[in-house]
Amino acid sequence: MADHPPSPPAKAEPISECLQELVANKGGEPPGRYCYKDGVGEVLDTSSLPLMKIPIIDIGLLASPTSICREELEKLHSALSSCGCFMSINHGMTSSFLDEVRLATKKFFALPMEEKQKYAREVDAMEGYGNDMILSEDQVLDWNDRLYLLASPEDQRQLRYWPESPANFRETLFEYTSKLRLITEVVLKAMARSLNLENNCFLDKYGARAIMQARFNFFPPCSRHHLVLGLKSHSDGSVITIVLQDKEVEGLQFLKDDQWFRVPIIPEALLINIGEQAEILSNGLFKSPIHRVVINPERERFSLAVFCSPDPDNEIEPVDGLVSKTRPRQYKKVKNYVGNYFQYYQRGKSPIEALKT
Ligand SMILES: O=C(O)CCC(=O)C(=O)O
Numbered sequence: 001m002a003d004h005p006p007s008p009p010a011k012a013e014p015i016s017e018c019l020q021e022l023v024a025n026k027g028g029e030p031p032g033r034y035c036y037k038d039g040v041g042e043v044l045d046t047s048s049l050p051l052m053k054i055p056i057i058d059i060g061l062l063a064s065p066t067s068i069c070r071e072e073l074e075k076l077h078s079a080l081s082s083c084g085c086f087m088s089i090n091h092g093m094t095s096s097f098l099d100e101v102r103l104a105t106k107k108f109f110a111l112p113m114e115e116k117q118k119y120a121r122e123v124d125a126m127e128g129y130g131n132d133m134i135l136s137e138d139q140v141l142d143w144n145d146r147l148y149l150l151a152s153p154e155d156q157r158q159l160r161y162w163p164e165s166p167a168n169f170r171e172t173l174f175e176y177t178s179k180l181r182l183i184t185e186v187v188l189k190a191m192a193r194s195l196n197l198e199n200n201c202f203l204d205k206y207g208a209r210a211i212m213q214a215r216f217n218f219f220p221p222c223s224r225h226h227l228v229l230g231l232k233s234h235s236d237g238s239v240i241t242i243v244l245q246d247k248e249v250e251g252l253q254f255l256k257d258d259q260w261f262r263v264p265i266i267p268e269a270l271l272i273n274i275g276e277q278a279e280i281l282s283n284g285l286f287k288s289p290i291h292r293v294v295i296n297p298e299r300e301r302f303s304l305a306v307f308c309s310p311d312p313d314n315e316i317e318p319v320d321g322l323v324s325k326t327r328p329r330q331y332k333k334v335k336n337y338v339g340n341y342f343q344y345y346q347r348g349k350s351p352i353e354a355l356k357t
């Protein structure tokens, strides 16, 4: 881990009210602890930002021999070294199955509060239903409620946090994450091939006991939306993150060349972005993109982000083939990167800074 993680809070204080309740009680007027003093950004109406051109990549093709998918590998290489993300299609899941996952998410957040509270996260714990852990007094809170579940390794699943309602929730998530595992393998291998490295060099670091964390996000509308952020600007601590976006309501934005772009909605595609651990493994050739979520004034938005991270016992460092005299090693070795990631995140920081050589 980075040398000096932010010191732990004297006492993490839970938020008594979920955002959803707060919105219902106060009619959407955001309390101060959710507000950015000068507004969220340079433009108040973020819907006028340009749409980002995100490459579309065929996962079925990526899984085929290099002689057949050379062009797709080049596209992947260019996507990951420029914007750090791509839209994946032909990923082995039907649109109707993706809709089932979306519906299960929506139905969970629509449950009565007492029902959702059965899965509430404990103070100081990550897993479960809730919102931001408060680590400092000046922390601006994200305008979002979430359900956070560890899906892999399977023997570490804490099923007490896995909703039993809606009835198909658990089964749907089992199936969804097992499909994502296959996609992750294809993508990690293709990332290595696109850099002319040995096929398994990223996958071996990922390991058989890699971590998959599912984060179901609910972003309620906010009439004063320019004062709040659904998710503050961040880059992910994963190797790759796979995002199932809302089919109707935009919100995700990426920073590229100092300019914010809106992410388009492609209902049948999964958005894949690389995280900071892929940036480290690739010795900085792939850049983990900074992104944020803005809030719609009228409509609620849902998303499901699955963070795929290496086995925390594996050491992560730039792979040998990418370190040379002309491109010296840019990051120090690290273990259990995600272990401390959220302490940094809540303060708007990232552990990757402390690892730069
Ligand atoms: O809501 C989204 O589209 C993206 C979510 C995200 O970036 C995250 O959960 O880290």
Ligand SMILES: [Fe+2]
Binding pocket: 234, 235, 236, 241, 291, 305
């Ligand atoms: Fe993210």
